Amino acid sequence: MRASGLSRSAIRRGGDPVGGDGARVSAESWDDRYEFTSTKLQEFPLPAELPADRGALLDSLATTLSEVSPSRSVHVFAATEPSESLAASLKVAHAKWTATWEHMIFEQEELDWASYAAYGLLDQTYTYGSSEDLGVLNLGERAFEIHLARQIELGLAKSAWFERHKTVPQTSIPSSWPDDYKDLVQRRLQAIEDNPHIQLLERPEFKRRWATEPWDLQQQRALRELVLDRLEDASLWSDPQGASCKSVAQLADAARHDAVLVEALQVLAGSTHVELVPALTSLLSEEAVPYLAQHRYKESGLTKYRGWQAVWDLQRREDSGEKVDVPVPPKYKPVDFQKTSYWQARGKLDVPKERFISFPGLLRSGDTTPVFGWAGWDHATAALALARATVELDAEGATPEQLKPMLAGLHELEPWVIQWHSDVDPAMGSSPAAAITGMLDSYLSRLALTRADLTNWRPAASTVRGRRRNNASVEDTETLV
Structure with missing residues (x-):
């Protein structure tokens, strides 16, 4: 079954939580989200042999990523008596999280190409023999991204892929890679050009986006949660x-x-x-x-709140055994x-x-x-x-x-x-x-x-215009650490 056919028959279209094109509208097909239903997926053909080992490795890496996430790292620090500072602990966790994330990108890419071969779309091996020499891959370095960057440079394609994912387009294969991996990626690029099946699949709409929240934002939220919890x-x-x-x-x-x-x-x-x-x-x-x-x-919200109070009073009367009609109270809006x-x-x-x-x-x-x-x-x-x-x-x-x-x-x-x-x-x-x-x-x-x-009673109307400076820290109450 063609990938596009699967999208039409087995997946329900939804909006994109990352983009700004609207809840149900997207400018590019990779912006769409889909829900895979188990009933439809039962109709999808499976090859005799699946690259299960790579799937298991990805699952293991995902567990590691979770274990060194900012929220987990902060939780462990607060629950134990670590020998190093919180800043040092987070620095170590950040390095491991980044390495694990990049390793997952690499392994997902290998899994994709192993799957193409498992379905008989390739007549040669297009996977890397050893991940020890490389092991990690950055966004923008996958074969389809290099191909897309070249197409954009030549004026043959337009896409917000790199801008949306805060990635620098690369039109050349990174020189820092081992020679054998550079040769492999060059063969993948050639397969994208020559093989219509691969050309269809090695496109943004069928590739994992890795639209992960940046570490700094995760860390900021985790630290805030820790302080607020305490x-x-x-x-x-x-x-x-x-x-x-x-x-x-x-x-x-x-x-x-x-x-x-x-x-x-x-x-x-x-x-x-x-x-x-x-x-x-x-x-x-x-x-x-x-x-x-x-x-x-605001006054509009107060009116609704008084309506809710009236409903609560009626409910109390109803609870006491009185027969009353309880109306549906109004819903609030942000402007209230x-x-x-x-x-x-x-x-x-x-x-x-x-x-x-x-x-x-x-x-x-x-x-x-x-x-x-x-x-x-x-x-x-x-x-x-x-x-x-x-x-x-x-x-x-x-x-x-x-x-x-x-x-x-x-x-x-x-x-x-x-x-x-x-x-x-x-x-x-x-x-x-x-x-x-x-x-x-x-x-x-x-x-x-x-x-x-x-x-x-109403509070006095404020006479201050514009944003007021936070003067909460006064000399007689200021605490510095």
Whole structure:
């Protein structure tokens, strides 16, 4: 069966995740993605002998590649007591990862040409006898890529292949190769010219793209994940009095004693001197969503959120045995959120996936760094932490206007605490629900406010235009390592 026939009958076309031509449209055929279905593949003929050894080797190399990936290397470093630094460990892993990746490109190329012979498309051997003399191959050096580069140079073809894969076109066989491999590649190039079957198969649309995410990006993500995972340690978000919101300065003081976290930040920054406060502020801010709806959504999103609250109230009535009609709540859009990062953490159904909770406007006496909470708290713990922060703010002389958003946050959590945490907590002597409702009622009475006032509260419009410089690191809270 011809390869193009297989594509038409056995594979479903899809969009390209790498290109920018659109979800279902591509400028070149190699941009297309296909789904191979097992039912159709059963109809595909197999030769009597398959190059199984090369397939097994590729599988083994893929395992090695995974074992030395940035995410795995960082995980192993954090879980053990290595004798070398994180930077040194990653440097060694990077070298092995690159060598393994290039070896896989070489072995895949050999597998391709061995498969052509297995299907009777070649009358000679076009595979390399020993990989020890070469063993690796770079993108742009495969026979079809050299042939394509020559075609482009002669004006016989146009392709974004090299640009898309950040590869330099090569029209000549690399001089550094062993003579026997150079001769082999020259024979492959001649086969592409002379053999119509090989000419059809040795084209970008039938070759592996190796569109792997660069090591540097993988490493950056792995290091970020390591730092964020360690910042999610539950012990950082509590003290002998219970759950506690923390300022970045407080977190920096604690993080300074975490050697793994500090080293990860140093590698991320590319320097052994890292200012913890601004570094942590940046990471936490990108992974946090505000505690209060008025800080999360624009007005369009707030309207939808109130619709969701009405649906939740109906569902609670339905759970209690009442017969009610529960409408389908509206879905959110990116424009409904104050920031893109909030939309990315929540999505169209507003499902919380963030790591942390931010508290815009909440500042501590003598500490101007942002305050955060842990998104791993349940509703009761989050409410108790917010209640504690409210009492502390009140004790520092906060005005009613400063207390309003804090009380609005408690009001937002109150229904969930009542629903799930109405049983008495022996450690408290009462239920979390009773404690939160009692505190909220007390503050509302004292400030002559109603729950409707809290719902209608809005943050003051910002008067700052343009991008504000991050001044989180102030002299009295700056921590340098």
